Amino acid sequence: MRPSPATIALLGLIAYAPAASAGEEWQHAIDTGLGKPGAAMPGNVYRVGLPRSxxxxxxxxxxxxxxxxxxxxxxxxxxxxxxMVMGDLVLTEDEVNPVMQHLIENGIEITALHNHLLRASPGTLYMHVSGHGDPQKLAMTLREALGASRTPFGGATAGGTPPFGNTGPASAGEGPVPVRAAAPDQTLDLDTAAIDRELGRKGKVNGGVYAVSVPRAQTPRDHGMVVPEAMGSAIAINFQPTGGGKAAVTGDFVLTADEVNPVLKALRTNGIEVTALHNHMLDDEPRLFFMHFWANDDVAKLVKGLRAALDQVRVAKT
Known part of the structure; x- marks a missing residue:
């Protein structure tokens, strides 16, 4: 009889057993429970990325x-x-219910479920989650839930962390699957200096993408807890070069109610499609709306439109 995805995940956790090094005890508990190390971020946040490679x-x-x-x-x-934990899980349609069921049964709240893009093939959905409690228990619950998906947990990361295989349905019964380390970021076919000047923020290259983060002037709270930039409270703008001076752009604007339609109009006036509008949190203050967008066009044109939209938002001063 083949072991279940959850069993494989737990066996992997035992094999992983990361050694304690620099960092706090609660962060090591998360590493152990999740089976993948994260990174310390500003605002006393420990963040783990799980790209759907x-x-x-x-x-x-x-x-x-x-x-x-x-x-x-x-x-x-x-x-x-x-x-406290907050997160955004990228899932295919068939993964949504199994993952949600395990989270609900183990005390993790679902705070949103929605699309980000239109016409994508295959389509993906985005499940926002929230919870609080013991760090290792939270991490193990999330790992077991994601074992019902095909989310990869493998790949070498900075610091020499060993590869850890996919525990989702695709590899059930096959054991951990080694994943090659990602290649170093290449120089992008983008004038990133021009993007920085126009948007008023300096972005970062990550996985072949130029990512720009713009925090709001007021740091929001959820259930009374401050939600720092690293927990998803900042405007996110991602550029992916598509050749010939063009780029695809996506991300989300984080907006109060009075900012929603001015930003929507600014984006659409400049040829940027608005693809979703929704909430990510349940008890946020101020109440925030997240507007996702998409375009593939001349970079200079896109940046001009994004700047026009940012001008409608109360963002933090540089």
Whole structure:
């Protein structure tokens, strides 16, 4: 009889057993429970990226890189003697119900489920989650839930972490599957300096994508907890070069109610499609709306439109 995905995940956790090094005890507990190390971020946040490198998604003829629009993540923050977690899980349609069922049964809240893009093939859905409690238990619950998906947990990461295989249905019964380490980022076919100047922020190259983060002027709270930039409270703008001076662009604007329609109009006026509008949290203050967008066009034109949209938002001063 073949072992279940959850059993394989637990066996992998035992094999992983990361050694304690620099960092806090609660962060090591997350590493152990999740079976994959994260990174310390500003705001006392410990964030683990889980890009869906197993998916091959195209949109309007563009093959989407995992870092562009297929990046699951979990962000943990220590608060009042326990750990809070928020995250965004990228799932295929057949993965949604199994993952959701395990999360519900083990005390993790589902705060949103929606699309980000239109016309993508295969389609993906995005499940936002929230929970609090013991860090290792939270991490193990999330790992077991994602064992009902094909989310990869493998690949060498900075610091020499050993590869850890996919525990989803595709590899059930086959044991851990080694995954090659990702190649170093290449120089992008983008004038990133011009993008930085126009948007007023300096981006970063990540997985063949140029990512720009723009925090709001006011740091929001959820259930009374401050939600730092690393937990998804900042505007995210991603550029993926598509050749000939063009790029695909996607991400989300984080908006208060009065900013929604001015930003929507600015984007559409400049040829940028608005593909989704929804909430990510349940008890946020101020109440925030997340507007996702898409375009594949001349970079200078896109940046001009994005700047026009940013001008409608109360963003933090540089």
């Amino acid at each position: 197993d998916l091959h998604v195209t949109l309007d003829g563009v093959a989407l890189k995992p870092a562009f629009a297929l990046g699951s993540w979990l962000a943990f923050r220590k608060m009042d003697g326990e750990v």
